[in-house]
Amino acid sequence: xxxxxxxxxxxxxxxxxxxxxxxxxxxxxxxxxxxxxxxxxxxxxxxxxxxxxxxxxxxxxxxxxxxxxxxxxxxxxxxxxxxxxxxxxxxxxxxxxxxxxxxxxxxxxxxxxxxxxxxxxxxxxxxxxxxxxxxxxxxxxxxxxxxxxxxxxxxxxxxxxxxxxxxxxxxxxxxxxxxxxxxxxxxxxxxxxxxxxxxxxxxxxxx
Numbered sequence: 001x002x003x004x005x006x007x008x009x010x011x012x013x014x015x016x017x018x019x020x021x022x023x024x025x026x027x028x029x030x031x032x033x034x035x036x037x038x039x040x041x042x043x044x045x046x047x048x049x050x051x052x053x054x055x056x057x058x059x060x061x062x063x064x065x066x067x068x069x070x071x072x073x074x075x076x077x078x079x080x081x082x083x084x085x086x087x088x089x090x091x092x093x094x095x096x097x098x099x100x101x102x103x104x105x106x107x108x109x110x111x112x113x114x115x116x117x118x119x120x121x122x123x124x125x126x127x128x129x130x131x132x133x134x135x136x137x138x139x140x141x142x143x144x145x146x147x148x149x150x151x152x153x154x155x156x157x158x159x160x161x162x163x164x165x166x167x168x169x170x171x172x173x174x175x176x177x178x179x180x181x182x183x184x185x186x187x188x189x190x191x192x193x194x195x196x197x198x199x200x201x202x203x204x205x206x207x
Contacts, residue, residue: 015032048196051068056199089143143171
């Protein structure tokens with residue numbers, strides 16, 4: 001019952017429970033917490049923050065601004081997490097070599113979900129932090145290894161590095177935790193909404 005959870009579970013633990021249907025262990029709780037916090041905000045530059053602020057500035061209420069921000073999530077921002085989870089889960093399950101998988105995508109000129117960032121060119125610091133935590137909590141397994149091997153292989157084949165971004169990192173870790181790839185967008189939405197609320201509130205009260 002809900003009342004049994006209130007005061008006994010953290011928000012991250014409750015998210016894990018409602019998505020997975022079972023209570024998380026301590027290390028699952030800590031990993032989920034880290035995943036959600038890693039995407040809570042990224043300044044005013046992301047499309048979702050711009051959309052949320054723009055709509056709020058038109059005289060709309062907080063919920064309308066936040067909804068606009070969520071609707072701005074797409075394949076290049078936020079939405080890549082679902083595609084990245086699918087890519088990693090299918091890639092690991094296929095048994096194919098990373099070289100062949102990357103070659104197939106690059107030959108078809110298809111973007112590889114979870115890689116590349118408009119600002120981070122050497123590494124995404126959020127990715128590094130999440131991977132460090134995953135290793136400490138023993139969630140660094142075949143999906144994380146696959147994700148980082150793909151990053152290295154892209155650099156070899158393209159001659160240009162496309163960093164494993166935070167979407168890709170969460171995709172790898174969530175896959176290690178046994179989550180279905182169809183929940184991918186959900187992790188980003190749940191994690192980013194508080195940031196959008198803060199952006200809209202600031203727009204309504206100070207701009």
